[in-house]
Amino acid sequence: MSQPKEIFVKTHRCVGCLSCTIACAVEHSKSKTLFGAISETPVPKSRVYVQWVEPDGKVPLVCRHCEDAPCMYACISGAISRDENGVVITDTDKCIGCWTCVMVCPYGVIGRHLEEHKAYRCDRCPDREIPACVSACPTGALVYDTVDSFSAKVRNHVSRELLRAERG
Amino acid sequence: MAYTDKILEKSIDPSVHKMLERAEKLNLETVWDRYEAMLPECGFGELGVCCRNCNMGPCRISPFDDQGPKKGVCGATADIIVARNLIRMIAGGAAAHSDHGRDLAHTLLLTAEGKGGGYEIKDEEKLKALAGEYSIETQGRTKEQIALDLARAVYGEFGKQEGFVQFTRRAPEKRVALWKSLGIDPRGIDREIVEIMHRTHIGVDNDPVNLILQGLKASIADGWGGSTIATELSDVLFGTPMPVRSQSNLGVLKQDHVNIIVHGHEPVLSEMIVAASNDPELVGLAEKLGAKGINVAGICCTGNEIIMRHGIPIVGNFLQQELAVITGAVEAMIVDVQCIMPSLGPLSECFHTKFISTSPKAKFPGAIHMEFSEEKAFDIARQIVQAAVENYSLRIPEKVLIPEDKTECMVGFSAEAIVKALGGTLDPLLNAIKSGDIKGIAGVVGCNNPKIKHDHGHVVLVRELIKNNVLVTTTGCNAIACAKSGLMLPEAADQAGDGLKGVCRTLGVPPVLHMGSCVDISRILTLCASVANALGVDISDLPVAGAAPEWMSEKAVSIGAYVVSSGIFTVLGTVPPVLGSKVVTELLTRGANEVVGATFAVEPDPVKGAGLMIAHMDKKRQALGI
Known part of the structure; x- marks a missing residue:
């Protein structure tokens, strides 16, 4: 079974430009273009968030699609399920807007759609090979990769650092 | 292939x-x-x-209503920020054009004082005509005496604090009256640019409409001021362009010649490079090194300046500057100011090409700086050409690949040349417009932009216009695109509608008239003003329209602003950074019509863009009852 890909965050690379938030909202608009999206109703929503942490931290956060997803178990209307790609999805027809998922989400990345009275979150851009936020990130702070490959790159990097330290 | x-x-x-x-x-x-x-x-x-x-x-500012900040820290809304940013772009563009004009005024001043290192006054007739506009006495005076007064008067326009800029008075009286009533009649060229910088400073002008009006004011100071000065004084010093045949595209580079490319904008440098390249001693040196001669060619507007006046071939437009170096056949890429990519430095290092910067205002990584000064113009130009010639022996033949593509063109249609081609009066043109043989006049200008398939926006739009009997005047990178596409030959009249075809055949001119470099859009303004004055109407009443299908520079923003301020509907092929503000977008695309009698439209599809221009001309023709 092939490894599913996740959106990983390299917080040290984020410059806080918010390009990911724009790209996300545009991808979730009707027109899928920036110039079209800005005049649509309801206003397209971004599902990615960039938090500021004193004094200079910028942290992009997006649904982790947890393997053991608290939101999925907490949803009283059975609206949240996992699809064949491992993506946790909210069935908006079933969602009753009770916000239980919001209460249990450890990352705080579920939003409230005021016009539609539904919860919304990252859907990993089903129409795209690479999620829009990852494509839009100019600094590589967002990475779309499998756990194996991402970890291997981290190990590679740390190994080189370790050797350099040892050998001076 | x-x-x-x-x-x-x-x-x-x-x-x-x-x-x-x-x-x-x-x-x-x-x-x-x-x-x-x-x-x-x-x-x-x-x-x-x-x-x-x-x-x-x-x-x-977040563009999406319910998410993210809606105001800047100071409280500025998207409308305020967009308006401030837009007019800062106008300030940048107006500064660039006008500083170009200032350099010409400086050159004329030095020449009049006898300190110009090789320059002379070539068009005395124009000198006297301009002197007339400034009420400078010409009777019984030498051309140097007249030029000295003219240069001082023109120099004064830049730092003027009050009054008006003389060449703005070429516009129809109605237009000038409108500018005055709106408070956008510029008082001096530099002053309006400086005022933009002041107004856009934190906590000054925070009314989007008031900001945009100042932008228009500075742009008028560019189009009818700085740019017109650049054009007119270039004509005085180097001659007013008259129709001449030449060639265009990368194929003008020669395998067996020393190839020197002049790239940038001001003719002050390129004119001297052309002169120095004819120096028998340097030609002899080139031959001694195995070359058959020295081939000077231009890129961008400096190319437009010298093709118009000397028939010096043009290598290409903005997006072709790197490609010229990649031919491996260029001994020197000599640059002055504007639209020169800093990438040329590292790229030139992959070849024998010498990338030579000349302006104290414009230095580049990887360039050899050989500073140009008007006082020693010819001597420095000679040194630069010599460096290029000597570089010929370092050319690596295996690295040379020159495309064969080159196209004939007929260029050099200054407003004076057009009147001359018409037989000395505008009447034949006016009659053709009245009869409908010519539906209207379009000014198609502007840059290249990799957002648009190179030259596609330019050429498709122009073809569509001439097919519909619209006479096209063009400058800048559009002119070069049209030259390369064969639209600047009298034979291109075959591609025009029947009415325009007939006019072109009678006069022996192409349906697309090369009017020069980007500052020479002033020639189009002057032509429009003459037509409007002859008909006793304002420019905004004429069946004319502008387009910048592939624009990218701040200069283009200033151009668009002064063209619309002059009453000419303008179609842009790429979207300007204003859509974040509904107020500014609405003002530019609709509200401006109530204010200056013209608007902007954005249309990336060149056929549809041409359609908008044609529909506009039809509307204006109907209003005029023709």
């Missing part, structure tokens, strides 16, 4: 395909690669909603 789709989609020009394939093979980076690496471009920037004008920010 079959090229990949990736290459074919970048340009309509076969010489570009050839050189891009070469670049790919040699692993050389071009503007298209960098554009691709930049994607997606920043959405805040695209909408114009980021502000870096103070250090409480940088701020950016």
Whole structure:
């Protein structure tokens, strides 16, 4: 079974430009273009968030699609399920807007759609090979990769650092 | 030769395909690669909603209503930020054009004082005509005496604090009265640019409409001031262009010659390079080194200046500057100011090409700086040409690949040349417009932009216009695109509608008239003013329209602003960074009609763009009852 890909965050690379938030909202608009999206109703929503942490931290956060997803178990209307790609999805027809998922989400990345009275979150851009936020990130702070490959790159990097330290 | 789709989609020009394939093979980076690496471009920037004008920010306004900040730290809304950013672009563009004009005024001053290192007054008739506009006495005076007074008067326009800029008075009286009533009749060229910088400082002008009006004011100071000065004084010093035949595209580079490219904008340098390249001693040196001669060719507007006055061939437009170096056949790329890519430095290092900067205002990484000064113009030009000639022996024959593509063109249609071609009066043109043989006049101008398939926007739009009997006047990178596409030959009249075809055949002119460099859009303004005055109407009443199908520079923003301020409907092929503000977008695309009698439209599809221009002309014709 092939490894599913996740959106990983390299917080040290984020410059806080918010390009990911724009790209996300545009991808979730009707027109899928920036110039079209800005005049649509309801206003397209971004599902990615960039938090500021004193004094200079910028942290992009997006649904982790947890393997053991608290939101999925907490949803009283059975609206949240996992699809064949491992993506946790909210069935908006079933969602009753009770916000239980919001209460249990450890990352705080579920939003409230005021016009539609539904919860919304990252859907990993089903129409795209690479999620829009990852494509839009100019600094590589967002990475779309499998756990194996991402970890291997981290190990590679740390190994080189370790050797350099040892050998001076 | 079959090229990949990736290459074919970048340009309509076969010489570009050839050189891009070469670049790919040699692993050389071009503007298209960098554009691709930049994607997606920043959405805040695209909408114009980021502000870096103070250090409480940088701020950016979320374009989506219920998410993110709606005001900058100071409280500026998207409308305020977009308006401030837009007019700062106008300030940049107006400064560039006008500083070019200032350099010409400086050259004329030195020449009149006898300190110009090789310059002379070539068009005495125009000198006297301009002196007349400034009420300078010409009777019984030498051309140097007249030129001295004219140069001082024109120099004064830049730092003027009160009154008006003389050449703005070429506009119809109705237009000038309108500018006065709106408070946008410029008082001096530099003053209006400085005032933009002041007004856009933190906490000054925070009314989007008031900001935009100041932008229009500065742009008028550019179009009818700085740019007109650049054009007119260039004509005085170097001669007013008259129709001349030449060639265009990368194929004008010669395998067996020393190839010198002049790139940039001001004719002050390139005129002297042309003169020095004819120096028998340097030609002899070239021959001694095995070359058959010295071949000077131009890129961008400096190319337009010298093709118009000397028939010196033109290598290409903005997006072809790197490709010229990649031919491996260029001994020297000599540059002055504006639209010169800093990438030329590292790229030239991959070849024997010497990248020579000349202006104290414009230095580049990897360039050899040989500073130019008007006082010793010819001597310095000679040194530069000599360096180029000596470099011929370092050319690596295996690295040379010159595309064969080159196209004949007829250029040099100054307003004076057009009147001359018409037989000394505008009447034949007016009659053709009245009869409908010519539906209207379009000014198609502007840059290249990798966001648009190179030259596609330009050429498709122009073809559509002439097919519909619209006479096209053009400058800048559009002019070069049209020359390369064969639209600047009298034979191109075959592609025009029947009415325009007949007019072109009678006069022996192309349906697309090359009027010069980007500052020479002033020639189009002067022509429009003459037509409007002859008909006793304002410019906004005429069946005329403008277009910048592939624009990218701040200069283009200033141009668009002064063209619309002059009453000419203008179609842009790429979206300006204003859509983040409904107020500014509405003002530019609709509200401006109530204010200056013209608007902007944005239409990336060139056929549809031409359609908008034609519909506008039809409307104006109907209103005029013709």
